[in-house]
Amino acid sequence: MFGLLLVAACKKQEAAKPEAATAEAPAAKNSEAAAPAPKEKPLKVGLVTDVGGRGDQSFNDSALRGLELWAAGKKMEGDGYQPASAEDIKATLQMDLLERDPPISPVNITPIVLQSKVPQDYQPNLQMLADEGAALAIGVGFMLENAVEEVAKQNPDIKFLLIDSPVLSGDNKPYALPNVRTAVFREEEGSFLVGALAGLATKSGKVGYVGGMEIALVKRGEAGFRAGVAATNPKATVLVNYTGSFDNVAMGKQVAQDLVAKGSDVIYHVAGSDGLGVIQAVKEARNSGKQVFVIGVDSDQSHLAPEAVLSSMIKRVDLTVYEAARDLAQGNFKGEDLILGLKEGGVAYAPVRVDFPGKEEALQKVEELRKKVISGEIKVPTHPDQLVAAQPSP
Amino acid sequence: MLEVLEALLSSTLEYSTALVFAALGAVLSERAGVVNVGVEGMMRTGAFCAAVAALSMPTPLGVLMGMIAGAAMAAVHGYLCIRWRSDQVVSGMALNLVALAGGTYLLESLYGPNGTPPITQLSRWHLPFGLAEVPLLRAFSGHSVLTWLALALPFAFHWVLYRSPLGLRLRAVGEKPHAVATLGLSVQNLRWLAVLGGGALAGLGGAALSTAVLDRFEQHTPAGLGFMAMAAMVFGRWTPRGAFLAALFFAAGNALRIGLASSLPEIKDVVPQGFLLALPYLLTLLLLAIQGQRTHAPAALGVPYEQESR
Numbered sequence: 001m002f003g004l005l006l007v008a009a010c011k012k013q014e015a016a017k018p019e020a021a022t023a024e025a026p027a028a029k030n031s032e033a034a035a036p037a038p039k040e041k042p043l044k045v046g047l048v049t050d051v052g053g054r055g056d057q058s059f060n061d062s063a064l065r066g067l068e069l070w071a072a073g074k075k076m077e078g079d080g081y082q083p084a085s086a087e088d089i090k091a092t093l094q095m096d097l098l099e100r101d102p103p104i105s106p107v108n109i110t111p112i113v114l115q116s117k118v119p120q121d122y123q124p125n126l127q128m129l130a131d132e133g134a135a136l137a138i139g140v141g142f143m144l145e146n147a148v149e150e151v152a153k154q155n156p157d158i159k160f161l162l163i164d165s166p167v168l169s170g171d172n173k174p175y176a177l178p179n180v181r182t183a184v185f186r187e188e189e190g191s192f193l194v195g196a197l198a199g200l201a202t203k204s205g206k207v208g209y210v211g212g213m214e215i216a217l218v219k220r221g222e223a224g225f226r227a228g229v230a231a232t233n234p235k236a237t238v239l240v241n242y243t244g245s246f247d248n249v250a251m252g253k254q255v256a257q258d259l260v261a262k263g264s265d266v267i268y269h270v271a272g273s274d275g276l277g278v279i280q281a282v283k284e285a286r287n288s289g290k291q292v293f294v295i296g297v298d299s300d301q302s303h304l305a306p307e308a309v310l311s312s313m314i315k316r317v318d319l320t321v322y323e324a325a326r327d328l329a330q331g332n333f334k335g336e337d338l339i340l341g342l343k344e345g346g347v348a349y350a351p352v353r354v355d356f357p358g359k360e361e362a363l364q365k366v367e368e369l370r371k372k373v374i375s376g377e378i379k380v381p382t383h384p385d386q387l388v389a390a391q392p393s394p
Numbered sequence: 395m396l397e398v399l400e401a402l403l404s405s406t407l408e409y410s411t412a413l414v415f416a417a418l419g420a421v422l423s424e425r426a427g428v429v430n431v432g433v434e435g436m437m438r439t440g441a442f443c444a445a446v447a448a449l450s451m452p453t454p455l456g457v458l459m460g461m462i463a464g465a466a467m468a469a470v471h472g473y474l475c476i477r478w479r480s481d482q483v484v485s486g487m488a489l490n491l492v493a494l495a496g497g498t499y500l501l502e503s504l505y506g507p508n509g510t511p512p513i514t515q516l517s518r519w520h521l522p523f524g525l526a527e528v529p530l531l532r533a534f535s536g537h538s539v540l541t542w543l544a545l546a547l548p549f550a551f552h553w554v555l556y557r558s559p560l561g562l563r564l565r566a567v568g569e570k571p572h573a574v575a576t577l578g579l580s581v582q583n584l585r586w587l588a589v590l591g592g593g594a595l596a597g598l599g600g601a602a603l604s605t606a607v608l609d610r611f612e613q614h615t616p617a618g619l620g621f622m623a624m625a626a627m628v629f630g631r632w633t634p635r636g637a638f639l640a641a642l643f644f645a646a647g648n649a650l651r652i653g654l655a656s657s658l659p660e661i662k663d664v665v666p667q668g669f670l671l672a673l674p675y676l677l678t679l680l681l682l683a684i685q686g687q688r689t690h691a692p693a694a695l696g697v698p699y700e701q702e703s704r
Contacts, residue, residue, distance in 0.1 A: 052508075053507045053508060054507060054508075055506050055507060055508040055509075056508060115507060117507075208656075214667055239656045239657075239659075240656065240659060241652060241655045241656040242655065242667060247614060248614060248617060249509075249608055249612045250409075250603070250608055250612070250615075250617070253608065254405060254408070254409060254648075254649075254652060255652050255656075257401075257404070257405060257408070258401050258649070258652045258656055259656055261397060261400060261401035261404060261405075262397055262398065262401055262656060262657065273508065277608070280608065284518075284536075287518075288518070288520065288535075288536050
């Protein structure tokens with residue numbers, strides 16, 4: 001009994017760590033200022049990033065956008081949250097998101113964000129959210145699968161959202177926990193469309209693919225991309241390379257430079273932070289007079305290099321996070337396994353903001369393909385091995 | 395085929411730059427008898443300070459700041475090892491840890507966890523007179539001034555070390571410091587010179603990473619490159635030209651790994667990707683094994699100088 005008390009006391013102390021406190025305190029203040037009389041106390045929604053962390057311009061930032069900006073109506077400025085205006089939110093909603101019904105607008109929640117420096121942080125961070133009284137805890141990334149599974153079992157009263165992986169048992173079989181919602185995306189479908197676009201935009205007849213670690217979802221990206229290129233430009237070659245990491249910018253750049261030197265003029269990356277290096281390599285190649293484009297991933301990465309980014313394969317992590325928070329606030333969150341493709345609006349491609357010859361026809365063609373994928377007329381392969389059977393290897 | 399070679403050459407030049415500077419810095423320090431395990435930390439400090447400085451001043455000045463920061467780290471090393479004769483390996487490792495944690499702390503508190511804001515990169519030089527269009531020669535175009543410096547410096551360093559009085563003294567301090575003292579020269583001063591110079595070179599290597607290769611300090615910089623530089627020094631038998639060639643070799647190994655994977659996708663069916671990723675390190679191990687057992691390290695390496703000892 002005393003032991004238990006001691007454990008509880010320790011946990012309390014842990015929960016009072018400054019990181020969590022600073023994230024929360026200004027937020028509470030601001031929400032009072034913005035909405036003078038919230039009838040109910042806002043629910044706490046916690047989020048644990050993977051090691052990529054805030055500022056990766058990609059996967060984690062997308063999840064944070066869904067939680068902080070869309071669900072809580074706040075933006076991070078300097079050290080604390082500031083209330084975001086309706087325009088701030090609207091500026092981040094593209095295309096079909098603006099017409100969503102019900103519309104995306106803030107709900108009554110308070111965000112708590114914990115960043116993970118090393119993989120060993122995942123589980124303590126999630127547990128800290130539970131101790132902080134979060135009603136929903138979000139694990140961003142497949143790397144948090146184990147941690148979410150453990151903490152969800154220990155805290156059955158708290159809801160969880162796990163991005164990019166189902167809950168897996170010891171022998172890697174997916175299974176369901178009643179308080180966990182999981183979301184995986186059909187990256188291959190989004191990649192198929194940007195692949196089709198790359199096939200139409202290339203002049204050299206060579207396009208490149210830079211993957212991060214060789215894991216299933218990055219392989220799905222490769223398979224979809226290559227199938228997409230083959231759909232619009234069967235003669236084109238796809239050069240493929242993997243960096244082996246998600247957080248080594250210099251490696252991403254080196255790999256991309258190799259692809260540029262070998263003549264690729266459209267390069268698609270699914271490589272997390274390594275991708276920032278890919279974008280930089282393309283930017284530099286353009287500065288030295290080469291006509292090269294890059295295709296971003298996860299978030300719309302156009303702002304990183306407006307001239308060089310052809311489009312981005314968007315994974316709507318933000319929307320999934322937002323909807324989980326909204327469902328929680330409205331009291332209809334339930335544990336389920338979501339598989340989100342083009343049809344469900346889980347993946348998409350970003351608006352094409354650069355010009356290239358034949359852009360209009362290309363966009364029409366890509367839209368056609370999008371409809372065909374949604375209707376099920378085209379089935380996009382999920383592993384490069386499935387391509388080899390269908391077409392000669394490059 | 396030609397473009398494959400070109401890509402290989404260009405990539406080797408670009409990514410050997412930082413390694414060459416750091417390896418030369420290690421050679422300078424160790425030839426004077428001071429073990430320099432802290433290269434990694436000095437590179438990290440140099441990279442960080444260069445990027446931070448370049449946010450508010452012209453990038454070349456930022457590079458200079460990076461060198462000064464590397465030398466400042468080396469000064470701590472020198473103070474401990476030369477002044478107080480403490481264990482040189484322990485001091486170097488401590489510097490590495492301080493730079494790793496301190497860099498992360500400063501980065502996070504100043505700019506957020508991933509990296510500094512982008513800076514103006516060092517400008518890249520393109521070959522004149524249409525040479526930039528000639529196959530193979532093309533690979534030499536589009537690198538920063540630091541790459542060219544890294545190609546020239548080893549030979550200048552070689553000349554200083556083997557053809558000038560200063561070089562003779564530096565080498566003597568690493569082999570037989572008492573002989574140098576007998577000639578009325580200050581062992582301490584010569585070692586200070588070598589340690590500070592080595593730190594500045596390591597800082598320059600770090601600065602090359604954050605101002606020429608990338609356009610910011612990125613959280614993992616230099617990601618083990620400092621230790622590769624030490625391997626290059628050993629593999630190059632503590633000579634400037636040897637370390638230079640070894641650094642080129644390591645960079646080429648990495649470029650080969652990348653080039654192979656994209657040019658010959660079939661290779662992946664035969665060789666697992668993990669093996670390819672480890673290729674540069676495996677090559678290093680293999681060569682060190684072949685190189686044999688004969689030691690080439692300076693005789694007084696790691697031995698603190700004491701006037702009274704014999």
